[in-house]
Amino acid sequence: MHAVIDLGTNTFHLLLAKVIGNNEVEEVYKLQIPVKLGEGGINNRTITPAAFDRGIKALVEFKSIITAYDTSKVFAFATSAIRGADNGLAFVEEVRKMTGIEINVISGEEEADLIFYGVKHTITLTEEKVLVMDIGGGSVEFIIANKDQTFWKHSFMLGAARLLEMFHTTDPISLEEQEALTRYLEVELLPLKKALHDHPVHTLIGSAGSFESLVEMIEENLHKKLHFTTSCAVSIEDYRIIHALILKSTHDDRMNFKGLIPYRGEMIVMSFMLIEYVLNNFKINALFASDYSLKEGALFKMSGV
Numbered sequence: 001m002h003a004v005i006d007l008g009t010n011t012f013h014l015l016l017a018k019v020i021g022n023n024e025v026e027e028v029y030k031l032q033i034p035v036k037l038g039e040g041g042i043n044n045r046t047i048t049p050a051a052f053d054r055g056i057k058a059l060v061e062f063k064s065i066i067t068a069y070d071t072s073k074v075f076a077f078a079t080s081a082i083r084g085a086d087n088g089l090a091f092v093e094e095v096r097k098m099t100g101i102e103i104n105v106i107s108g109e110e111e112a113d114l115i116f117y118g119v120k121h122t123i124t125l126t127e128e129k130v131l132v133m134d135i136g137g138g139s140v141e142f143i144i145a146n147k148d149q150t151f152w153k154h155s156f157m158l159g160a161a162r163l164l165e166m167f168h169t170t171d172p173i174s175l176e177e178q179e180a181l182t183r184y185l186e187v188e189l190l191p192l193k194k195a196l197h198d199h200p201v202h203t204l205i206g207s208a209g210s211f212e213s214l215v216e217m218i219e220e221n222l223h224k225k226l227h228f229t230t231s232c233a234v235s236i237e238d239y240r241i242i243h244a245l246i247l248k249s250t251h252d253d254r255m256n257f258k259g260l261i262p263y264r265g266e267m268i269v270m271s272f273m274l275i276e277y278v279l280n281n282f283k284i285n286a287l288f289a290s291d292y293s294l295k296e297g298a299l300f301k302m303s304g305v
Contacts, residue, residue: 001016001017001018001028001069001072002016002071002072002073002075002302002303003015003016003066003069003071004074004075004076004295005059005074005075005076005077005101005103006077006079006295006298007037007055007059007076007078007079007081008079008081008136008137008138009037009038009042009079009081009136009137009139009159010034010035010036010038010136010137010160010161010263010267011032011035011137011263012032012033012035012037012055012058012062013031013032013295014029014030014032014062014066015029015030015295015296015299016029016069016071017030017299019300019303023121023122023230025292025296025299028069029069031061031062033058034263035051035054035055036051036161037054037055038051038081038137038138039051039161042085042137042159042161042165043165045085045086046085046086047081047082047085047087052087052091052094055095056095056098059098059099059101060098060099062099063100063101073302075104075302076101076102076103077103077104077105077294077298078092078103078105078106079106079111079136079139079294080108080136080137080138080155081137081138082105083106083107084138084157088105089105092105107155108141108154108155109154109155111134111141111294112142112154113150113153113297114294114297114298114301115132115141115143115207115293116132116145116297117297117301118294118299118300119205119207119293119297121230121292121297121300122231122291122292123288125146125147126146126147127146127148128146128202129144129146129199129200129201130144130146130201130203130204130205131144131196131203131205131278131284132144132145132205132206132207133204133205133206133274133278134206134207134208134209134293135159135206135210135271135274135275136159136160137159137160137162138161138162139155139157139158140158140274141153141156142154142156142192142195144195144196144199144201151199152195152198154195156188156191158185158188158189158274160210160267160268160270161267163181163270163273163274164266164267164269164270166181166184167180167181167184167270171250171251172247172248172250172253172269173247173269178247178273181273182273182277185273185277193281196282201284202283202284203285203287203288204278204279204286204288205231205288205289205290206287206288206290207292207293207294208292208293208294209271210268210271210272211234211289212289212291213259213261213268214234214242214275214289215228215234215289216260217257217258217259217260218235218239218242218259220258220259221242221257221259222238222241222242228291229291230290230291230292231288231289231290231291233286233287233288234287234288234289235287236279236285236286236287239275239287242272243272243276245257246268246269246272247272249269251266254268254269
């Protein structure tokens, strides 16, 4: 059994699991703590003292859990919030001193690789190219690939926590803020536009996080069973119904929205605006959600499958 720790910008994840066969993850223990490491400082390249403390406390808790289980290997990795913060390495060193856990600060490209490695274990790919999208708090990764190769990948500093501080100050979000965000994405996502011109796709696969929430919200609010095991198809029409409800919602609405985990309520508006931009601008006509992402990709890599 291996332990995987994903130090995300919004949430720290602990996964204790075994790989069964080539594609199945047998979870032994799973914990998510909404640390909000990027809160108040992500766009200023800093981890604030309060967030720093929350992160250390979460890792101390993770260490106690790992110690209680028979784990053969621990792989801990940090993504956008830590790699982009001026005091990110200080956080890594403090974790090492307090817990003995060695954190690997991975690059955006390494992050994209692990995301795709997880996703491709949930969906049978063909020769047709697809676009994989992972929305984090600090960054968004895009990968264009098929069953044989990866054609293009990139990590954009467009995570939901970053965009939340920049574009979501009214409640609910105003039309002016929606339009400002769309204009911003038009500029920032030009490399994606060029890549999709060179490698056209019609299918978007969203990994974990906001896409898991989308599936749960469709099931709870539209009363449809999507048979989500490790992946499932999602109707774009159903997505747009939920998208419209989320755009009109207040913070309190989202805290009580059926199928939406409260700690995702703050950032789901930005996540859905990102998804909507991709659907509207890149000729996507099929949408899938994958339950596997970064931590599962790391687990498969560790297990050699």
